[in-house]
Amino acid sequence: MVLTSFGRYLLMLKGMFSKPENWRMYWKQFMLQCSDIGIRSLGIVIIISLFIGGVSTVQTAYQLVSPIIPKATIAQVVRDSMILEFAPTITCIVLAGVVGSKIASELGNMRVSEQIDALEIMGINTKGYLILPKIAASLLTIPMLVVLSMFLGIWAGEIAGIVSGIISERDFMQGLVQGFRPYIVFFALVKAYTFAFIIASISSYFGYYVKGGALEIGRASTKAVVISCIFILLADYALAALLLT
Amino acid sequence: MIELIGVYKGFEGKDVLQDISAVMEAGKTNLIIGTSGSGKTVLMKCMVGLFEIDKGEILYNKSDFFSMTDKEKKVIRQEIGMLFQGTALFDSMTVEQNVMFPLQMFSNMSYRERIKRVNFCLDRVNLKDTNKKYPAEISGGMKKRVGIARSIVLNPKYLFCDEPNSGLDPQTSMVIDKLIHELTVEYNITTVINTHDMNSVMEIGDNILYLYQGHKQWEGSSKDIIYSKDEKLNSFIFASEFLQEAKRMRQMDMEGKQLPPR
Numbered sequence: 001m002v003l004t005s006f007g008r009y010l011l012m013l014k015g016m017f018s019k020p021e022n023w024r025m026y027w028k029q030f031m032l033q034c035s036d037i038g039i040r041s042l043g044i045v046i047i048i049s050l051f052i053g054g055v056s057t058v059q060t061a062y063q064l065v066s067p068i069i070p071k072a073t074i075a076q077v078v079r080d081s082m083i084l085e086f087a088p089t090i091t092c093i094v095l096a097g098v099v100g101s102k103i104a105s106e107l108g109n110m111r112v113s114e115q116i117d118a119l120e121i122m123g124i125n126t127k128g129y130l131i132l133p134k135i136a137a138s139l140l141t142i143p144m145l146v147v148l149s150m151f152l153g154i155w156a157g158e159i160a161g162i163v164s165g166i167i168s169e170r171d172f173m174q175g176l177v178q179g180f181r182p183y184i185v186f187f188a189l190v191k192a193y194t195f196a197f198i199i200a201s202i203s204s205y206f207g208y209y210v211k212g213g214a215l216e217i218g219r220a221s222t223k224a225v226v227i228s229c230i231f232i233l234l235a236d237y238a239l240a241a242l243l244l245t
Numbered sequence: 246m247i248e249l250i251g252v253y254k255g256f257e258g259k260d261v262l263q264d265i266s267a268v269m270e271a272g273k274t275n276l277i278i279g280t281s282g283s284g285k286t287v288l289m290k291c292m293v294g295l296f297e298i299d300k301g302e303i304l305y306n307k308s309d310f311f312s313m314t315d316k317e318k319k320v321i322r323q324e325i326g327m328l329f330q331g332t333a334l335f336d337s338m339t340v341e342q343n344v345m346f347p348l349q350m351f352s353n354m355s356y357r358e359r360i361k362r363v364n365f366c367l368d369r370v371n372l373k374d375t376n377k378k379y380p381a382e383i384s385g386g387m388k389k390r391v392g393i394a395r396s397i398v399l400n401p402k403y404l405f406c407d408e409p410n411s412g413l414d415p416q417t418s419m420v421i422d423k424l425i426h427e428l429t430v431e432y433n434i435t436t437v438i439n440t441h442d443m444n445s446v447m448e449i450g451d452n453i454l455y456l457y458q459g460h461k462q463w464e465g466s467s468k469d470i471i472y473s474k475d476e477k478l479n480s481f482i483f484a485s486e487f488l489q490e491a492k493r494m495r496q497m498d499m500e501g502k503q504l505p506p507r
Contacts, residue, residue: 021319021350021351022349022350022351024349025349025350113331113333113336114329114330114331114333115333115334115335115336117290117295117329117333118327118329118333118335120294120295120322121293121294121295121322121325121327121405122322122323122325122347122350122351123318123319123320123321123322123323123351124350
């Protein structure tokens with residue numbers, strides 16, 4: 001059962017690659033998906049990043065009670081946790097819910113209402129026209145959202161620290177540059193690309209192969225989110241083990 | 246012309262279609278009729294290539310569809326128009342965008358030419374002032390017409406209609422039937438219709454294929470049906486007393502006998 005599904009998933013990915021019937025229409029579809037996946041998720045990404053950044057400053061300060069630990073360490077912890085874990089992983093788990101359910105329900109609805117069959121009969125490669133732009137748009141916009149989340153989280157951490165009197169602006173800025181390794185940004189981007197692919201491809205798979213009616217679309221949508229989240233967490237561990245040890 | 250030669254199709258070991266052979270002629274409305282579960286929709290989906298057949302051949306102008314390369318299949322598919330039971334209109338697009346979609350995908354027309362062609366097709370199916378409306382904003386009958394307009398926009402050689410009258414009132418059903426028949430004759434299209442509607446059978450059935458439990462039970466025209474002695478066909482077509490009476494009246498009419506006064 002699992003092997004059959006995995007095989008079908010691989011065949012779906014293989015099926016996306018054929019010469020487009022019309023480049024302009026594929027480009028239009030790609031831009032539409034960029035707007036749907038990227039711009040429409042902007043609000044939620046901004047909100048969660050601001051709060052995660054703010055909360056991590058307050059909680060880190062609460063745990064670093066020793067007077068021998070310099071205040072700048074708070075900024076270092078906030079920076080590293082935002083870049084390494086919160087921005088890529090938490091943002092992508094939230095996006096798996098927002099974007100993943102949208103992709104699965106959109107494709108599921110198209111399948112159930114025979115819109116995919118209509119495209120097939122017209123001679124259009126539906127995997128290429130419907131799924132490839134979604135995956136490509138996710139690979140472009142989700143890492144951008146992750147980078148945005150890093151900046152916003154760190155900025156919100158600074159503001160929260162200053163407003164609550166935990167740390168001065170000078171200390172925070174000093175902590176931000178102290179011991180900074182650019183490699184962690186590279187690592188975070190590798191995670192972002194991997195998670196973006198997981199979210200878009202798994203959700204597309206569950207939506208594209210829906211059978212039945214409205215109830216099954218809901219189930220497929222839930223399954224898409226749950227399975228994407230599990231694979232994000234597995235990939236998170238695997239990448240950390242591979243690239244950080 | 247489409248020819249079916251010994252078509253078999255099954256799912257999970259159960260035969261749904263068994264040894265179906267038939268000829269669907271150009272310029273004629275070819276009807277596939279049968280009870281629910283008799284294999285009509287499966288046969289139509291096999292004909293348009295959505296399902297692969299287990300055995301047999303489906304010939305489009307003497308070329309077997311399932312032996313074609315992907316490129317050849319794509320060419321044939323661009324010559325196919327299909328009206329779905331649920332219309333399958335793209336709900337994120339307006340009526341105009343729905344009809345224009347195949348043109349955008351497959352033609353090199355300029356925007357002005359495309360609009361002209363879309364308006365011509367919408368006009369041909371008697372739809373006006375609906376260009377900017379979304380499918381959710383129009384009635385079932387209008388959706389069917391948009392579906393027809395979309396399926397004829399690329400001048401198809403083959404038109405497939407799956408239950409074109411489902412969910413429509415009798416009057417609108419007749420309008421849709423008439424429209425499909427007119428288009429078939431006007432553009433010499435090979436039209437294949439899946440239907441349950443007895444009015445369609447009697448009014449526009451040039452060739453009728455009756456499926457019973459997955460095999461071909463009867464084949465003929467709407468005139469032949471009146472005199473058919475096939476019990477299964479008669480009990481399916483003339484199921485009610487009203488329809489049996491209508492059959493008698495039609496027989497008398499065809500034989501030139503005087504009809505009883507109304």
